Amino acid sequence: MNDLSLQVLRTDASGMPLEWIDYRDAVRLYHMGLVAYTCGSTLYRVHGGISSLTGAQSIVEVNSILATYGHSSCRRGTNNYTPPLNNDTLFRRDAHLCMYCGEHFAPHDLSRDHITPSSKGGPDSWNNVVTACKRCNHRKGNLSPEQANMPLLAVPFTPTHAEYVYLQGRRILADQMEFLKAHFPRRSPLHERVSM
Numbered sequence: 001m002n003d004l005s006l007q008v009l010r011t012d013a014s015g016m017p018l019e020w021i022d023y024r025d026a027v028r029l030y031h032m033g034l035v036a037y038t039c040g041s042t043l044y045r046v047h048g049g050i051s052s053l054t055g056a057q058s059i060v061e062v063n064s065i066l067a068t069y070g071h072s073s074c075r076r077g078t079n080n081y082t083p084p085l086n087n088d089t090l091f092r093r094d095a096h097l098c099m100y101c102g103e104h105f106a107p108h109d110l111s112r113d114h115i116t117p118s119s120k121g122g123p124d125s126w127n128n129v130v131t132a133c134k135r136c137n138h139r140k141g142n143l144s145p146e147q148a149n150m151p152l153l154a155v156p157f158t159p160t161h162a163e164y165v166y167l168q169g170r171r172i173l174a175d176q177m178e179f180l181k182a183h184f185p186r187r188s189p190l191h192e193r194v195s196m
Contacts, residue, residue: 006043007169009065009176013037017165017183018068026062040064040175064173083164085126087112092167093159094131095193100150101136111137115156116144126158154189163190 007020010029013036021029023044029035040063048058083089091110098105099113113132116122119142130152132140140148159167162183166172172180177194184190 004044006064006171006173008043008062009040009165009169009179011065011067013067013069015067015183017162017180019165020169021066023062026066027060029066029068030060030062034068034070036067036069038063038066039179041173064176065179081161082126083159083161085124085129089159089164089167090126090129091131093126093157093163093190094154097131097153098133098136099130099153099156100132100140100145102153103133105133109133113137113140115152117142120144127156130154130156157189159190160185160188163188166190166194 004023006023008023008026010018010021010026012018023046026044027046042061043064044060044062046060046062048060050057087110088107090112091107096104096107096110098110110131111134112129113136114122114124115128115130118124122128136150140150145152160183162180163185166177166180166184169176169180181191181194
């Protein structure tokens with residue numbers, strides 16, 4: 001493939017999804033001997049230098065999923081892990097739908113709404129925020145959904161690390177999606193949303 005923008009899904013040796021990397025980082029992992037095994041399709045064939053001893057050119061085939069040795073910098077597989085909250089991943093969690101009117105919007109027309117308003121002590125956390133169009137967010141104002149007579153269409157949730165990795169992906173290939181979905185909790189709302 002010639003599209004160098006495709007991302008590689010990096011996992012730990014047990015298969016737990018860790019992050020998205022580009023082909024250069026993947027080649028570095030191969031070179032450093034940190035690749036435990038690979039899955040998925042071949043994304044890239046990277047040609048290296050020519051050996052002065054053998055005259056052969058090195059070639060690294062980079063697969064769509066790489067399992068690597070070593071430990072991740074945080075305990076992402078534990079129940080205590082909470083991914084960082086940002087609007088891009090929040091909007092993707094909620095499928096770019098306003099959780100009040102149910103309409104689909106472009107990211108620039110969306111906002112982060114606090115279910116329990118910040119001014120009333122509501123935390124800026126995954127379980128207290130939803131995607132809202134700017135009109136609905138303005139209409140709800142400083143009220144709870146009940147006070148504003150604007151019921152939520154879905155219950156907010158904190159994504160697991162595998163769900164968060166999915167939410168950060170740009171162009172996720174079918175084999176990467178299948179791998180990630182296998183790591184979603186059984187009752188994850190994302191199972192239904194990624195099938196849309």
